[in-house]
Every structure is written in C-alpha cells, then in structure tokens.
Amino acid sequence: MNKLKLISMALCAMALFGFNSCLGSDDDNYRELTAEEKEEQYLMVGGSHMGKVIFPAKNETNPQDQTDTLDCRFYIGKDYDTENMKTVYTLTISKIPIKVIGNYMGYGEQRDQMLTKEDVTLNCDMDFVYIDDATIDAAWLINPYPAEMNLNYNGKDHKVQVYFFGNATNSMGAIGTVTNKDGVKKKQIQMWVTAAAIYADEKQTSWLNSYVQFYFVADVATLD
Secondary structure, rough: OOOOOOOOOOOOOHHHHHOOOOOOOHHHOOHHHHHHHHHHHHHHHOOEEEEEEOOOOOOOOOOOOEEEEEEEEEEEEEEEEEOEEEEEEEEEEEEEEEHHHHHEEEHHHHHHHHHHOOOOOEEEEEEOOOOOOOOEEEEEEEEEEEEEEEEEEOEEEEEEEEEEEOEEEEEEEEEEEOOOOOOEEEEEEEEEOOOOEEEEEOOEEEEEOOOOOEEEEEEEOOOO
8 A cells, every 4th residue: 555645535635735725715816717828737737647546445454554556547638619619628537446436335236346347437527727826837627527337236237327526626636846755856747536426327326425536646747
C-alpha cells in the first residue's frame, strides 16, 4: 500500500496544492474565464498522461493504511461544439478499479458481482474554472458519465450504472507546483472523482453505503 502526503481521503478535499478555500467561496473574487484563458489552461495540461490512481482500500495488518495505488493513464482533449459554437474539453481516465465500489455495498449478490468487475474507462466532460490561488496554474471541474456494466443477480443480467458527482468540488482537478521530501519541485496534475450512487435498470438503488473517491496524480515536469 502507498500513501501520498498531498492527498487527503476526505470529501471535498480542497487541500490540493494547499487550497485555502473551496471553489467559489469568495464570490467577490470569482469570475468566469474567457475562451482565451481556458485555451491557455488547456495548453498546460492537454494530451496523454501516465500517473497513479489512489483509492480506498482496507489493510487488515495496518489499520492506519487505508489506500492503495495502481498505474493509470488519462487523456485531456478538446472538441468543437458546432451547435453552441464553442470549444468543449474532455477527460478520459483508463483503468479505474471499479470493483472497489463493492466494498461499500451491503452484502448480497450485487456486492459479490461488483467485486469481480474488471477496471473500467471513465469518460468525462470538463471545464476550466477560475481559482484565486497563486499556487494553482489551472483548475477544472469534472463531469463524469456513468460507468456502465452488467451484473447478474436474481437469475438474470441487469444493466448497472455507477454515477459520479459532476461539476462540483467533489470531482475536479488542478495543476500546480509540489515539492517532494528531497526538495525536488515538480509540476503535477492532481484530480479526483467521487462515486455518488448506483442505478440498476435505470432506477436508483440504495446499494451504496457511502461516497467513494478515486484520486489521480501525474507528474508533468521537474523544475530546476
């Protein structure tokens, strides 16, 4: 198991890069970014990134260690919305260990099935936002599409979807400068998405006992 000092496994963990307040808490300073400003921020983070996904996990031998880490890849891209005549930004995250959700479901066939699921790819819309913090180069809200799968219970297959919070501080990201224990400074992307509910056959269930967060970290550059 692996821990990162920068990451706090807490809902709305705005400690990312030393955030001092939640997004938009100071209404006097908040403003919408222009299209040009969003493009400038995109140029900082656009493209493919290799990093780590950090997720909640139980360690029976060390109760203080409650996270695990896997390699992952994510891609930040853009497209043009011809109907609304504007650029839209997208995020694709590969190898999310969706079976972790099963640890936060009540006991039963559904939980047993979820715990066997392979990693999934999460497709998201995203939008760059204004952050009044000198330690942050760019920040964005994430709006994930549901993760879909089939679960077999009660003798037949069912369409199951894991829904995530969207366009709020529960699912967002940023790039900024971090310093490791050896004093080396790096530009680093950090993001998180938060699973909020499970639907089965288009109806919301009560299977999920608590929200589940997945964190993502990728080094972009080492600074002199």
